[in-house]
Amino acid sequence: MKYADIVVVGAGPAGLAAAHAAAAQGAHVAIIDDNPLAGGQIWRGGPDLQADQRAPQLWQALRSAAHVEFMPQTRVMYAPLPGHLLLQTPDASITLHYKKLILATGARERLLPFPGWTLPGVTGAGGLQALSKGGYPLEGKRIVVAGSGPLLLAAAATLQGKGAQIVAIIEQAATPALARFALGLMATPSKIAQALRLMTQLGGVPYLRNSYVHSAHGDGTLQSIQVQRGTERDQETLQCDYLACGYGLLPNLELAQALGCATTMHNGQMTVQVDAWQRTTLADVYCAGEGTGVGGVDLALAEGHIAGLAAAGHPDQASEAFTSRASWQKFAARLARAFALRPELRTLAGDDTIVCRCEDVCHGDLRTHTSWRSAKLQTRCGMGPCQGRICGGATEILYGWRPDAVRMPISPTRISSIID
Amino acid sequence: MDDGKITLCINAQSISVEPGVTVAAAIAMAGSGVTRRSVSGATRAPLCGMGICQECRVMINGRPHQLSCQTLCADGMHVVTAGEVQP
Numbered sequence: 001m002k003y004a005d006i007v008v009v010g011a012g013p014a015g016l017a018a019a020h021a022a023a024a025q026g027a028h029v030a031i032i033d034d035n036p037l038a039g040g041q042i043w044r045g046g047p048d049l050q051a052d053q054r055a056p057q058l059w060q061a062l063r064s065a066a067h068v069e070f071m072p073q074t075r076v077m078y079a080p081l082p083g084h085l086l087l088q089t090p091d092a093s094i095t096l097h098y099k100k101l102i103l104a105t106g107a108r109e110r111l112l113p114f115p116g117w118t119l120p121g122v123t124g125a126g127g128l129q130a131l132s133k134g135g136y137p138l139e140g141k142r143i144v145v146a147g148s149g150p151l152l153l154a155a156a157a158t159l160q161g162k163g164a165q166i167v168a169i170i171e172q173a174a175t176p177a178l179a180r181f182a183l184g185l186m187a188t189p190s191k192i193a194q195a196l197r198l199m200t201q202l203g204g205v206p207y208l209r210n211s212y213v214h215s216a217h218g219d220g221t222l223q224s225i226q227v228q229r230g231t232e233r234d235q236e237t238l239q240c241d242y243l244a245c246g247y248g249l250l251p252n253l254e255l256a257q258a259l260g261c262a263t264t265m266h267n268g269q270m271t272v273q274v275d276a277w278q279r280t281t282l283a284d285v286y287c288a289g290e291g292t293g294v295g296g297v298d299l300a301l302a303e304g305h306i307a308g309l310a311a312a313g314h315p316d317q318a319s320e321a322f323t324s325r326a327s328w329q330k331f332a333a334r335l336a337r338a339f340a341l342r343p344e345l346r347t348l349a350g351d352d353t354i355v356c357r358c359e360d361v362c363h364g365d366l367r368t369h370t371s372w373r374s375a376k377l378q379t380r381c382g383m384g385p386c387q388g389r390i391c392g393g394a395t396e397i398l399y400g401w402r403p404d405a406v407r408m409p410i411s412p413t414r415i416s417s418i419i420d
Numbered sequence: 421m422d423d424g425k426i427t428l429c430i431n432a433q434s435i436s437v438e439p440g441v442t443v444a445a446a447i448a449m450a451g452s453g454v455t456r457r458s459v460s461g462a463t464r465a466p467l468c469g470m471g472i473c474q475e476c477r478v479m480i481n482g483r484p485h486q487l488s489c490q491t492l493c494a495d496g497m498h499v500v501t502a503g504e505v506q507p
Contacts, residue, residue, distance in 0.1 A: 034471050034490060035470075035471065035490055036490065036491070036492045041470055045440075073490070073491075090483075090486070090491070108468060108470065108472045109468060111467065111468070111473075118458070118462060118464065120452065120453055120454050120463055120464065120465035121453075121465065122467070123465075123466065123467050123468075123469065124467060124468050124469060126469070126470070127466070127467055127468045127469035127470065128469060129469070130468075130469030130470050130489070131442075131444060131445065131466055131469040131489060134440075134441060134442030134444065134445050134469075134489065134492075135437065135438065135440065135441030135442060135445035135446075135449075136442075136444065136445040136448055136466075137445065137448050137449045220452075220463065221452060221453075252472075354458075357458065357464070357467070357473070357475065358459075358474060359459060360458050360459045360460045360462070384459075384474070385474040385477070385485070386472060386473050386474045389472050389473070390467070390468070390472065390473045412474070412485060
């Protein structure tokens with residue numbers, strides 16, 4: 001059994017900011033992450049290598065602190081007792097005891113089914129960006145980046161930087177919504193600079209607004225996609241080696257839900273309910289970053305800072321970050337409004353289109369069900385290794401129902417981790 | 421290794437990669453990128469890239485169901501995918 005005063009789950013911006021704030025108050029902090037390197041998704045590949053100087057600054061401060069421990073490639077399985085977590089590493093399992101817990105579990109992409117989306121070569125948008133940062137060979141590959149949200153630009157820029165040829169960026173949001181969002185950026189000048197930098201880098205790449213991927217085609221692997229432009233009668237065919245397609249982000253709530261933290265709807269999304277000090281409804285458990293609502297790196301840093309100080313017993317100092325947090329919460333609300341999903345995306349899956357990729361359950365088997373529970377009992381939808389993390393984001397859009405509970409262990413676990 | 425590269429075996433193929441490359445990336449370098457077969461036998465490749473979707477599961481050093489997108493290549497590693505064999 002190990003012990004830490006404060007355990008932070010997730011080493012992305014929120015988790016690192018929380019750990020840094022808590023450690024600065026003298027707390028013994030353990031940071032857990034399932035990846036081999038810290039940084040989360042936005043600072044993937046290691047905080048030291050990021051252009052955003054906040055990443056190496058936080059990381060170096062944490063590395064030089066004697067009472068901070070980083071535990072990479074470590075997943076939380078379940079809570080055997082209050083104040084305890086069972087963790088699994090590639091080779092072992094361990095019980096970690098804590099006084100305070102800060103959940104900074106980030107977000108995943110919302111991936112929506114369309115004909116051909118299970119073909120090798122079709123990935124998430126942030127998904128292919130993440131793979132590319134792990135050395136995925138994309139040089140000279142023709143890539144279409146599609147879906148919705150500002151992440152598409154960032155993903156396309158990363159992929160282009162890895163030597164890929166970006167065929168097009170396809171954004172489902174319509175032009176007026178995008179124009180309003182662009183205007184709203186006046187409130188956050190740092191985001192304007194970022195957008196301009198990305199647009200300059202991607203100069204010449206077609207940015208198709210009011211458009212979406214209708215289907216993907218290929219014999220064994222992706223070869224082309226069909227694109228619907230607005231309400232035009234004819235679809236456009238684009239040849240490509242990869243389609244990186246993601247429809248925004250969804251908070252990772254599983255650990256919070258499994259522990260018993262209450263959730264709440266925020267900007268149209270299920271999120272972990274927190275108070276002004278990032279406290280969840282469960283004593284001694286805090287949540288920061290995308291888990292409380294998708295808002296990006298700046299909101300995550302502010303929330304992490306507040307959670308870290310509050311968990312370390314210095315909530316009075318945390319109020320300094322309230323203004324920054326409030327400003328980035330407004331940005332998050334504008335983001336959610338601008339990139340709201342269009343109704344046509346619900347209609348793309350055919351009866352033989354797989355929705356649950358773990359159990360190969362098709363749209364035709366699911367569309368008559370009225371609840372997650374009913375679909376799960378009769379089709380095995382959501383019962384595979386991802387436990388509904390991917391199909392749940394799709395069934396919410398397609399049918400209006402989503403996973404209704406989280407089972408322990410929250411990730412696939414070796415038997416030996418439980419019975420040893 | 422003298423050149424700083426890491427050599428591992430993917431199915432029957434030996435491949436050398438730079439340090440920091442994930443197993444998922446090495447699988448794509450070595451061939452089609454296919455990692456597993458679905459329950460009905462279709463080929464699948466990494467999807468989410470961040471340890472959520474479980475599509476990148478492969479056998480690493482005899483241990484099944486390892487997420488190749490969250491595992492870095494190591495010298496002497498032996499990886500078995502479902503890509504090259506029939507179910």
